Amino acid sequence: MTRLTRDQIAARVARDIPEGAYVNLGIGLPTLVGNHLPADREIFLHSENGILGMGPAPAAGEEDWDLINAGKQPVTLRTGGAFFHHADSFAMMRGGHLDICVLGAFQVSAGGDLANWHTGGDAIPAVGGAMDLAAGAKRVFVMMEHQTKSGESKFVERCSYPLTGIGCVSTVYTDVAVIDVTPSGLVAREWIDSLTFEQLCAITGAPLARA
Numbered sequence: 001m002t003r004l005t006r007d008q009i010a011a012r013v014a015r016d017i018p019e020g021a022y023v024n025l026g027i028g029l030p031t032l033v034g035n036h037l038p039a040d041r042e043i044f045l046h047s048e049n050g051i052l053g054m055g056p057a058p059a060a061g062e063e064d065w066d067l068i069n070a071g072k073q074p075v076t077l078r079t080g081g082a083f084f085h086h087a088d089s090f091a092m093m094r095g096g097h098l099d100i101c102v103l104g105a106f107q108v109s110a111g112g113d114l115a116n117w118h119t120g121g122d123a124i125p126a127v128g129g130a131m132d133l134a135a136g137a138k139r140v141f142v143m144m145e146h147q148t149k150s151g152e153s154k155f156v157e158r159c160s161y162p163l164t165g166i167g168c169v170s171t172v173y174t175d176v177a178v179i180d181v182t183p184s185g186l187v188a189r190e191w192i193d194s195l196t197f198e199q200l201c202a203i204t205g206a207p208l209a210r211a
Contacts, residue, residue, distance in 0.1 A: 001194045003175040009143055011036040013102060013173050016141070017043055021099040024048065024133055026116075027071035029143045030102035031057075034075070046098060048129040050089045053081025070129070093132045101137035103130055105144045105172075107159045110206035112169040112181035114142065115161035127164055134165030146174035146203060153205030155179070155186065176200065179208070187211050 004012070010032035017023055017037065024046045025031050035056045037043050045054035047069045054069065055076035063074035092098065107115040114134055117127045134140055144154055155172075172179045177191040177200055189211045191200050201208050 001176070002192065003146075004192065005175075007032060007036070009173050009175060012178065013141055013143060014038070016171070017041075017100060019043070022046060022052075022097060024093065024098050024101040024137065025054075025069075026101065026103040026130060026133065027069075027128070028104045030104060031069060031071055031073060033102055033143075046089070046092065047075070048086075048089050048093060048133075050084045050086050051075070051077070051081065052084070052092075053078045055081070090129065090132055093129060094136045096136055096138065098133070098137040100139045100141055101133040102141045102143060103133065103164075105142045105154065106161045107154055107156050108142055108144070108169055108172050108181075109159050110155070110157050110185055112167045113159050114140065114164045114169050115159040116164050118161045127162075130164050134168045139170040140165070140168045142169050142172045144172065144174055146176045153203060155204045155206045155208075157206050176203075179204075180211070185209060 006029060013033050014036040019041050022044045025033050034045055044052060046052050047054050049070045055078045058074055058076050067075055069075045103116055105114055105116045116130055147153055169181045176195055178189045180187045180189055185207055187209045188200060197210055
């Protein structure tokens with residue numbers, strides 16, 4: 001089975017972001033989406049540390065380390081971009097002003113619950129702004145590998161990790177499929193050519209319907 005690369009997943013997410021959208025890209029894998037947005041499509045990227053109008057990653061050697069995203073990665077700023085206080089940034093997130101947020105995940109449940117932090121030995125210090133984004137954004141896109149390194153499904157009937165948000169996920173983009181969360185459950189919209197729908201169901205730890 002030939003799985004999608006991380007950049008291919010990011011490019012697939014970018015295709016579903018419409019003209020004029022205000023979008024937050026979460027720390028980690030989601031930051032790659034900014035490198036795949038079409039240049040002729042006006043999309044406003046937000047970063048929780050206080051940037052609106054963020055551009056793609058700079059070319060090697062052109063980094064400005066005073067201009068970083070929430071994951072401390074160097075970014076660029078588009079014409080008209082703005083900086084503001086951290087509190088104002090969270091007011092945007094909590095106030096319903098973002099059309100889409102793109103987040104990573106450890107688990108997504110059959111009902112669209114999201115778990116993207118944990119309290120284990122190598123734990124992320126805290127949930128950060130993900131909880132605010134999951135509750136405040138109009139749509140939540142998730143980017144993740146379909147399975148863990150040990151082969152367990154990241155789609156589950158019920159999350160075992162601490163929840164970031166309840167019933168908040170709209171669509172999940174993995175290295176093998178695009179799956180929508182609907183009122184009737186998980187629905188596979190598309191999947192890679194080297195995988196049959198039956199095989200996709202076998203590696204998905206929650207009931208899955210075909211679009």
